[in-house]
Structures are given as structure tokens and as C-alpha cells.
Amino acid sequence: MTTMTARLRLGARHSIDGRHGLGAFELPAHHLLTHAVVVGMTGSGKTGLVTVMVEEALRAEIPVLVIDVKGDLPNLALAFPSFDPALMAPWVEPTAGDEDGVADEPVVLEAARQREEGLRAWEIGEDQLAELEARSTVRVLTPGSDAGEPLHLLSALERRSSRWDHDVAGARAALSAAISLVLRLTGRDGDPGKSREHALLSVLAEARLRRGESAPLDALVPEILEPPIGFIGALPVDAFVPARLRGELAADLNTLIASPSFASWRTGRELDVGAWMEKVDGKTPATIVSVAHLDDEERALVLGVVLEEVLTWVRSLPGSARLRALIVFDEVFGFIPPHPASPPTKRPLVALMKQARAYGVGCVLATQNPMDLDYRALSNAGTWVLGRLQTDADRARVVEALGEDEKKSQLGALVKKLSHRWFVVRDAKAPELCLLQPRWAMSYLRGPMTQSEIRRARAPR
Template sequence: MQDFEKLGAFYLGKRVDADTGESTDDLILYDSGDLTTHAVIIGMTGSGKTGLGVGLIEEAAIDRVPVIAIDPKGDLGNLMLTFPKLRPADFEPWVDRQAATQAGKDVPEFAKSMAELWKNGLAKWGQTPARIEKLRDAVDISIFTPGSTAGQPISVLGEFSVPNASLMDDPDLYREHLQSTASGILTLLHIDADPLTSREHILVANVLDHAWQKGAGLDLAGLIGAIQSPGFDKIGIMDVDTFYPAKDRFALAMRLNNLLAAPGFDAWMRGQSLDMDALLYTDTGKPRVSIMSIAHLDDAERMFFVTMLLN
């Protein structure tokens, strides 16, 4: 088989003969340098979109390229199921007992047949135990579950930290960051807020801006307090109490407080901070594949988390 172990070349499979429908020995090596901005995978249900995406992530990982992957369906956790020795015992904990029964086998027998199936299938595509081991050694793979402790929790609401200096110095980027943060918070409250017309959005954005301009971050408790008692008197040219009366601000603060007090909500404030450097590399400098599993979240929670992550 043609050599595909080349830095920057992602091995994606083999070309198919259009006439026979059979795969050829012509390998598809994708130049990773082409992935400089955005890419999209389009296909029908069952066409292999997820498989191709997983393959791209694995190839990036082998080249020690860090990855942050948002996983809305819970598919990407399979990246952790890499077994270099391909032993039946490796597969046994993951065997579908019902499938084993239907096949007329007990779990160990079924695990043995699965191990053999995968061993032969991987070998057909040039995936050797040594290459599987190389993948495992190249990166640290973690599954984060925002708002849940099913995987590694990640702290999204621990603090709304002051943006870095380069972002603060760019008025357009800073405004975008400020607006998206305010939108994300309100989305969690199921408030569809327009940045130009929603007084909730304008108030929250002004509260964040006031704190950040002073070099101070805000945690959720601080935000609740600042909504009730802003550290400024005017929004635009209007008095705060005219623009957003104290009674109404209290009602908004109560909605946030009720969210904070809800059972299980503390999971949003536990775990590793939402820090890009820490998600891309370990403390020792090892590249990471950080999988953000959001299948368990509702639409509003997904929108909130993705907004905060992209910020």
C-alpha cells in the first residue's frame, strides 16, 4: 500500500472505481493546509458524514493538531474507543448484550468476533495496531459535558471574565463579544433578546461593559446584584430607573436567581474553566482533543453554551 504517513497529509480512504463500485489502491490524502478557514461535509443520512468527520479529527490528532469538537448528537465519544491490541477483552465492556443474544453467542464470544471483525477491517485500510497506538500517544482526549457531571464538567458560569487586551482594544470585536455574551445569558432564560431593542439585553450588556471597563469580571451572583443596583446612573441619556424601573430589574434578577437555585444547575459552575489554552493543550504541552458533548442539553442551553464557547 502507498505510504500515507506524511505530516500534513490526512489519510481519508481510497478512491472508488465508478464502474465497478470497488475501492482501488489509490489513496485519498488531503492536504491539511487547505483547512485554513471553514469546511462543510454534506451528504444524505447514512452517507458517512460522521465517519469522515471522525477520520479528519483522528488524522489531525496523529499530526498533533489540537481539536475542540462540538458534539450535538453524542457520536464523537467513540474517539476514545481506541484499542491498539484489539483484544476481545477490550471490546467486552462495550458489547450490546441484546445483539450478542440475537447472534446466539454469550458476551465473551461476541466480543471475540467483534475484535476479529475490527482487526480485519482496520487492516484492510492500513490501520495497524502501531498506528492506533500512535493516535493514543499523540493527544489527550477528553469528553466535556457542560451542565452535567456525566463526563468532565466544564465551568461556563463561574465568571464572565474581562476580555483580553487585544479584544478590548478593538471596538468592533469588543462590541460583538459583549453582545454575544449578553445574548447567551438571556438565551439561558429563554429570552429572545434583540441587541438594539430589548431593554434586558441593553441592561445586561451595560452591566458587563461597566465591570469590564474597570478591569473586573463578574460571576453570576455579581451579575444578579448589578442588575438590581447598577454601578451607573444612565443608559444612553436616560436615567436607569426610567429606562428600566427597579421593580422590573428585580424581576429579571429573580429569574437569574431562580436559575442559579435550580437543582443541578451548579454543574454549570463546576469543573475546568472555559479557557481556550487549557482546552487545546495539557499543562505539559500535550495537544488535546476536547469533545464538547451537548446532546443532553435543550435548545436554549445549547445556544448558550456554544455562544460562550465561541466567545
């Protein structure tokens, strides 16, 4: 099956009044080229639906990059290949008051029974579970932590890429994002178009990278104090960034280098989205970048760098009319806010929503709170999946984003009445609205995973 003909079996389709079952809900994979937005309040089943979408993409051999903010999506690593209760036992929550903190056998057996009954009701048996395990692989990257695989966020700066030999524009974009992160960590402006410090560091780093060397911060600090160049642009270095300001920048970078917490951001896997999307031993990959352990400011900085690298990778691809990869961002609230707010994540997210489809890459953005989203960007989405929304303001904002007349649209009334795990779907390529009841997830949804649990999930079963 090619991704031109692949159909993502998400659950059951029902008539908009909920009275008539219309068979399986199968979303053609290429419909996601025009992106999707999933909206639903807490308890609507939104994260479960996003998990099912990722599972179906993997079954269709479509690689997925998942941005995880709350810690729920690492549950994808718990897609056990059978109904054997022993596989689930370490992950089942014990009953309240259980003294040893380990679920007793009856509790485990009941959880395993519910999982088996739930999956079999959707015609998913052990053959399908084993096939998913055999044909896909899940890895969890944890920037700033070794719970999953550590991620070297400054690899575009401190580890020379072969991209400098064949894709200078892409290499510069990745370098620019890394330098922006470094400057923001020192409390400076990281905007490449406004920051003189950014221009200085970019010129110094690129000179080293073009010579075939790496550009670690330790090597750049002495060059900041005594630049090996005379001019930046048309101005002498001392006129562009005076020696006093260069000294302050060097001192702040040295403090950053000496920080033990910063050291964890400079070790681990390279930030290479293209490599993440390649098959591993013939298996289709799902790469989860989990930032649940970081604070809000760190999340924005880290994901800004990751998304800039995603955008650079997308732009390096040839055009395609098939879905070659999927980018999934759960809980996007706060990362793509309306004007004038502009966190580091906004620019690459807006660009991906506008441009990625031409390169065969689809985006799925999900949120509980639709109020603080830039709907000018999200209006590029062709598929909207709407769960229950409690407030009038949330419902009105979604109807507005879809370009419908609030007084005439039936969407507001529909999403107000929805029950748990029911969604209204508006697909630009489908003739009419319908209801979706998502299938049971093949992964065991045990809730947000802690750092220690992510570490434990990496161990061989």
C-alpha cells in the same frame, strides 16, 4: 511533517465510475482552510468518515474542537492502542437476550477480530494505534452534566479573564454571549443590539470586570435594583430601564440562581477555546463538546455561547496560510438554517465560514438533512463530500448549493446510486470529481454513548 505538507489519509480513491482504484485518498490538510461539508443520509457512513477526519487531523498534530449533538463522537475516546480484546470487552454490545447485559467472550473475540482485520486491510497495525494514543489526547466536555468534564458556560461573566487586560474587544464579545444566554434562560430577548436588559447587565458587569473583580449573578442582582451608575449611554438609568422592569429582571435572575439545574451550568472548566487547542503534555488535543443529553432549546443556547467563544478566539489569532486548528460540527441540521430563522448558533457559524480561513482555522460541517441549511453560508466551503441522498429534494438542494445546473450536473445521479460508505468528493483545488471509500476508523464505533458510558470512558483503562 508540517500542516502545510500534511496529508490526511482518509481512505481509497476511485474513478468516478467506480471501476478503477486510484490509490490512497490523501486530502492535503491546508485544503480544509476553505472548509468542508459532509452530507449523507442515515446509514451512509457519514459519522464514520467524520471520525476518520478527526483521527487524521490528530495524526498530523492539528488540534480539533468537535461539537457532538447525537453522542457518536465521544467514540473517539475508544481508540484502543492495541488489538487486545480485553480493551474492547466493556464496550462490545451483548447479543439480544443476554441476561447479564455483558457481552460473552465469543462475541468480544469476534468484534476484536473484525476490528483487527478491518484496520490491517488499511495498513494500520498496533504500531499506528499505539502512536495515536501516545501523541494525542481526547477529552469530553458535557455542559450541564458531570458525565464528562463539566463546563462553566458563564465563565466569561463570573470568572474574570486576563483578556480584559490585553484584548478588551474579545473579552466584551465573550461577555456579551454569556449575558445573552442568561437573558434567554429567563425568556427574554438576548439580542445585544435590541435588548435594554442586555445593555444594563453589560454595563454593570464590565464595570466590575474592568476593576479587576468578577461579576457573578449573585453580585449583579443587587446592582440591578440599585445601580451604582447614573447613566446608560445618554439616558438616566431610570429612563432607560425603569425601576419596575429592573425589579422584574432581578426577580427572574434570582429564580435562575436558585434553580438546582442551573447550578450545573455554573461549575466546571472555564470556557476557554484557546486553552483547549493547546497541547497537553506534548499531546495534540481533541476536545469534544457533547450536548446530546440536552433538549433542543438548551442545545442551541449552549452551543451559541460556545461558538461565540470560538469566533472570539479565532479573531485573536494572527493570519496564517497553514491549518492550525479544525472545528468539526456533526449533525449541524437546525443550527444554521436559512433566513429568517436565526438561532444563537447561526451568527457565529456564518462568521466562521466566512472568516476563519484567514486565521488558519478550518471548519467541517456534517448533516444528514441538507434541506434546512443556509447555503449562502455553506457555499463558502471548498470541499464537499456527498454520501447517498434518498430524496430528489435533497439532491437538488446540494446541486444548487454547489452552483451547478441541475439538468446538466451528474452529481444528482451519482449520489442517488452510492452504496454505504462511499462518497463523491468535489474539491475546489482538485481537477475533477472522484469517489472516496473511507478507511476503517481507529476508534471503536460502538454507537451513541450514554452519560454513564461517557463517565466510564473517562476512567483510566
